[in-house]
Amino acid sequence: QVQLAESGGGLVQDGGSLRLACAASGRIISTYTMAWFRQAPGKEREFLAAIKWGVGSTYYSDSVKGRFTITRDNAKNTGVNLQMNSLEPEDTAVYYCAAAIRADWPTRARDYASWGQGTQVTVSS
Numbered sequence: 001q002v003q004l005a006e007s008g009g010g011l012v013q014d015g016g017s018l019r020l021a022c023a024a025s026g027r028i029i030s031t032y033t034m035a036w037f038r039q040a041p042g043k044e045r046e047f048l049a050a051i052k053w054g055v056g057s058t059y060y061s062d063s064v065k066g067r068f069t070i071t072r073d074n075a076k077n078t079g080v081n082l083q084m085n086s087l088e089p090e091d092t093a094v095y096y097c098a099a100a101i102r103a104d105w106p107t108r109a110r111d112y113a114s115w116g117q118g119t120q121v122t123v124s125s
Helices: none
Strands: 003-007 010-013 018-025 032-039 046-052 058-060 068-072 079-084 093-101 119-124
Touching (some): 003 093, 046 079
Parallel strands (some): 010 119
Antiparallel strands (some): 003 018, 018 079, 032 046, 046 058
């Protein structure tokens, strides 16, 4: 099973940008789907974006399409990034990286077996 660790969270102003990183250790195979979720206080964990590790294809939720971009960390070849632009106070949440061995595009948290510890993102108005 792969181990995940997020970094890059912090405080940013409304309209600002942040880049989150997810470092993966362990054996990553081409059939892995890597994803980003977030969870705000009192709300369910929400799917944001996913990438197929082997081919690099991506899938986004409508809530972040056009603002967030998920990419593989080609330099390290063992992680994924999430570039977040035009941030809004509603984007404030704990952001999680997740991994699953799936051929489809899973968007439910329970479909992912591996999770990081999360990183806090706070957007001030």
